[in-house]
Amino acid sequence: MALTVALAVSAFESSFARAADPAEDELNRQGVDARKRDDDAAALALFRKAYELHHSPRSAAQMGLAEIALGQWTDAEAHLREALGGTTDPWIQKNERVLRDSLARVQEEFGTIQVLGGPNGAEVMVEGKVLGTLPMHKPGRVRTGECRFEVRAPGYVSATRTVTIKHSVPRRETVELAPFAPTVSAQNVAAQPSKDEGGFSQGRSPSANPPTGEMGRRRLRPYAWVAARRPASFSAALKP
CATH class of the missing domain: 1.25.40.10 (Tetratricopeptide repeat domain)
Known part of the structure; x- marks a missing residue:
């Protein structure tokens, strides 16, 4: 030169x-x-x-x-x-x-790269500039040597690759972006309290706001059955 x-x-x-x-x-x-x-x-x-x-x-x-x-x-x-x-x-x-x-x-300082794949319309970025969108219908011009490009699209996980560009050798790459995994918002989680093994929401005792009438007798009957069959030693252990 x-x-x-x-x-x-x-x-x-x-x-x-x-x-x-x-x-x-x-x-x-x-x-x-x-x-x-x-x-x-x-x-x-x-x-x-x-x-x-x-x-x-x-x-x-x-x-x-x-x-x-x-x-x-x-x-x-x-x-x-x-x-x-x-x-x-x-x-x-x-x-x-x-x-x-x-x-x-x-x-001689330039070569070409063509990026295929999906989703359609995803941006191919080189040195902070948009080189094209997926799938690229024609190669884009870049500097020879090491070339780092990024493919990005809303709702998808971005992908970055580094390739070697030569003046006389066209380069072609295929990139398929993966969509973001669906997430549950914190508000939805708070609105759906988890339940313990007895089927009751955690943080709430069975006796809180006890039901009345026939429904109350039906729901409290299992606890009466358990209390009737506890050994005397268990009851004695609870005395002061």
């Missing part, structure tokens, strides 16, 4: 043509000088000022080359493509080969 950038700076310096606007021309000259000093950040700032004057193809190209040196691959690709679109510009025509070689170098 260093050789490509050095050749680009040399070619652009030796072939400077006067811009329609002297101010733009001067900013581009200063930017090239900054690049020769390896101050690529300062150069990019100067090229950006020149570009903002007229959005000329030449200034777009200079920005793209500086962005390569700074590793700003997405912006570099966009600006180099824009510059190469200026096919009638004499300066672009003269430096077309350098620009195309630089663009090819930038494109």
Whole structure:
């Protein structure tokens, strides 16, 4: 990459043509000088000022080359493509080969990934941005190397994977999200008290609010049966 950038700076310096606007021309000259000093950040700032004057193809190209040196691959690709679109510009025509070689170098920094699976409409997130939704009908473009993506959807457990992306090898992954398990709200649990082995709600004794009449005799009869059959020793143990 260093050789490509050095050749680009040399070619652009030796072939400077006067811009329609002297101010733009001067900013581009200063930017090239900054690049020769390896101050690529300062150069990019100067090229950006020149570009903002007229959005000329030449200034777009200079920005793209500086962005390569700074590793700003997405912006570099966009600006180099824009510059190469200026096919009638004499300066672009003269430096077309350098620009195309630089663009090819930038494109090696990208690969593709296509995520399939479900549920339909689940978002595929890469670096905090939505790359697509399930199922992706076409691959999405990402940086080469290690790529961490997340699939998420309301009502489902999110899934995260890390894969290796190569420039010339399309990557395909299938992710099926699992729905959240149904839960019982605390309010519903409180409204349905549990029962002990005798069938009575916990925290309430059988004698609380005792029933009356025939219903009372029926419900209290089992306790009378148990009391009648307790051994004397049990009753004696309860005496003070």
